[in-house]
Amino acid sequence: MIEQIERAIERQDYPGATSLLQKLMQQEPENPWSDYYVARLQEANGELQTAIESYRLLLRVALNPTITSKARQRIDRITKIKQQQREKALANSLAEPGNSEIGVLILEKISPELKQTAAQKFAKIMSIDPYNARLQLPSRSWRLYRTGKLGELKFYSSSLKKAEIPCFYASLAEIDRLKIYQVNYFESTIPKVTVVCYGRRGQQNKLIFDWQEVAQQVEGLLPVFDASLHSDVRGKIYRKSETIDYVQLRDLHLPGKKIILRLCDRNYQFKKGISFAKKSSIEPATTRINWNNLNKFLQQNLSEIPIQSDFTPFAETAIDFEEILRRIEPNINLLRREDSFWDAAFELYSGLIFLRNFQLH
Secondary structure (H helix, E strand, O other): OHHHHHHHHHOOOHHHHHHHHHHHHHHOOOOOHHHHHHHHHHHHOOOHHHHHHHHHHHHHHOOOHHHHHHHHHHHHHHHHHHHHHHHHHHHHHHHOOOOOOEEEEEEOOOOHHHHHHHHHHHHHHHOOOHHHHHHHOOOOOOEEEEEEEHHHHHHHHHHHHHOOOOEEEEEHHHHHHOEEEEEEEEEEOOOOEEEEEEOOOOOEEEEEEOHHHOOEEEEEEEEEEEEEEEEOOOOOEEEEEEEEEEEEEEEEEEOOOOEEEEEEOOOOOOOOOOOOOOOOOOOOOOHHHHHHHHHHHHHHHOOOOOEEOOHHHHHHHHOOOHHHHOOOOOOOOOOOOOOOHHHHHHHHHHHHHHHHHHOOO
């Protein structure tokens, strides 16, 4: 009967093969070939992942060397088929219009209790070992995981979502198209909010909006680095870069206008427009005091608007992608002794939040 089952499968008579297999299992329930042909029929019906798992189980439990040899051959065959399907799907994705643009793939945070199962799926999709897969899956914040052409990122994003691994992708061109203005000062709030601001090219503008148009806020701290002299155990002098301060940023997202308003404690002109200083205070307000008062003002008017503040852990994953960060021109005009990729990382982070929540994928 085993030969009959094999011939039925070869001529693609799957109903006949199924019927013969059922008879075999009734007549010889202990026959080890039954499990092999169950897997063969799964494979023939296109259930490749189920079939490969059945073959792998056979390798662990079957004692018949002929069965285990055939199971290995079928595993190799399915592996090649799946690789060909993957390459074809990726090629089709890359061929779609616009999918040759450069973008980023972001992994969203996943709860620790789901991480073990997700890591197994992630490892298979990305062709890495499960241990490294677990390390790559974030539990604190978003993680910049991969860069490349949108077609490739779209392909991986689709595969990861099917495996219930939260992620999304975005093109750098989409982020670049966002209108980002750095606020000089709030001029008035009646009858509407008026801010004096400037764009990427330094042109000054006045923007009028309602508080209700702000749908999202983003906070971040940019480290300020400076080099100091140190000596090693042999007395040799060397320079070491250290964080000496932080620049505070807050972005207001206005999706209806496709605008991001950026406030920076170093650039905000506190002596102009609305005053945030306490009238009873006789001491001159420092930048920190002024910034805190500005934040209280914003909190009073935007108390119901969510704030995203996981920039630092995201930036720690993004800072090594220098090639991508060099492509980003941040609207954060700070006087620095040397350029910092942290500025571009914040531009990327805020832009991704805007696109993720209001526009995209």
